Amino acid sequence: MNQAWPVHRLDTIDSTNTEARRRAQAGVFENCWILADEQTAGRGRLQRHWASPKGNIFSSALFREPGGIQVAARIPFAAALAVSDTALEYAPGADVRVKWPNDVRVNKAKLSGILIETGQDEQGLWVIAGMGVNVAQVPPEAGQAATCLAELAGGKALDHIEVFGSLTRHFMTRLAQARDGFGPVRTDWLKRAEGLGGQVRVSPGGVPVEGIFEDMAPDGGLILRLPDGSRQTIRAGDVHLIGEV
Incomplete structure (x- = not known):
């Protein structure tokens, strides 16, 4: 290169x-x-x-x-x-x-x-x-x-x-x-991930989703563990750390 x-x-x-x-x-x-x-x-x-x-x-x-x-x-x-x-x-x-x-x-x-x-x-x-x-x-x-x-x-x-x-x-x-x-x-x-293992709020498409930032998918998606125990992969949206002012 x-x-x-x-x-x-x-x-x-x-x-x-x-x-x-x-x-x-x-x-x-x-x-x-x-x-x-x-x-x-x-x-x-x-x-x-x-x-x-x-x-x-x-x-x-x-x-x-x-x-x-x-x-x-x-x-x-x-x-x-x-x-x-x-x-x-x-x-x-x-x-x-x-x-x-x-x-x-x-x-x-x-x-x-x-x-x-x-x-x-x-x-x-x-x-x-x-x-x-x-x-x-x-x-x-x-x-x-x-x-x-x-x-x-x-x-x-x-x-x-x-x-x-x-x-x-x-x-x-x-x-x-x-x-x-x-x-x-x-x-x-x-x-170096900030918030890994903690509660976050993400707004994909304007609809807030809260869960535990559990991992990052092989394609870069953010993997959330939702309150019902299921997982959701987010590929676009702003992340807000719960408890952050």
């Missing part, structure tokens, strides 16, 4: 994922990274706003996925592991956790936003792996409990470009792992 995808660094952009999509649809495709110092319209899942102050990482990997949609479905988990690997590199003592499917949190405070998008053209499937990481500061308008890497590293000043270099390295490693099969990704993800 080519470790040296070119990096297109921009001062200000609406969204790195949006820019990656424009490039993917422009007819001249290349595997690359889009990195912006600032976003004016950063977004997460369900078009939620992602605050984008300078000093943090706003990046998207754009690449073809020869393994098709089967491998692409593993990438949210691989990306979450890559971000958590990066966090542990700079803050080795932090209790970094992943909340299904790809939120990276420390002490229930969000460190990163990940948005995976896919598209198809005559050459096959392409993937955009958008990763925003709070490096230098917590966005004042985060709208939820949040943290940043500098805070986790004990107030150490961190260069977001240096951290981005670490993130790209970890992402390439985790992408290679995901392409080899989901088993090792699933194992590593479960080791």
Whole structure:
């Protein structure tokens, strides 16, 4: 695998994922990274706003996925592991956790936003792996409990470009792992899983379901043990840990 995808660094952009999509649809495709110092319209899942102050990482990997949609479905988990690997590199003592499917949190405070998008053209499937990481500061308008890497590293000043270099390295490693099969990704993800064995509420299709987060299915689905003893596998929805404020 080519470790040296070119990096297109921009001062200000609406969204790195949006820019990656424009490039993917422009007819001249290349595997690359889009990195912006600032976003004016950063977004997460369900078009939620992602605050984008300078000093943090706003990046998207754009690449073809020869393994098709089967491998692409593993990438949210691989990306979450890559971000958590990066966090542990700079803050080795932090209790970094992943909340299904790809939120990276420390002490229930969000460190990163990940948005995976896919598209198809005559050459096959392409993937955009958008990763925003709070490096230098917590966005004042985060709208939820949040943290940043500098805070986790004990107030150490961190260069977001240096951290981005670490993130790209970890992402390439985790992408290679995901392409080899989901088993090792699933194992590593479960080791860092937040809420495993506890009560959670998931809202697939807007209808809340509560149960014990028992396991993760071989395809990445969240397995709930329901109050009546049956099991249900959830493949889309927001997870809320019962008892979390």
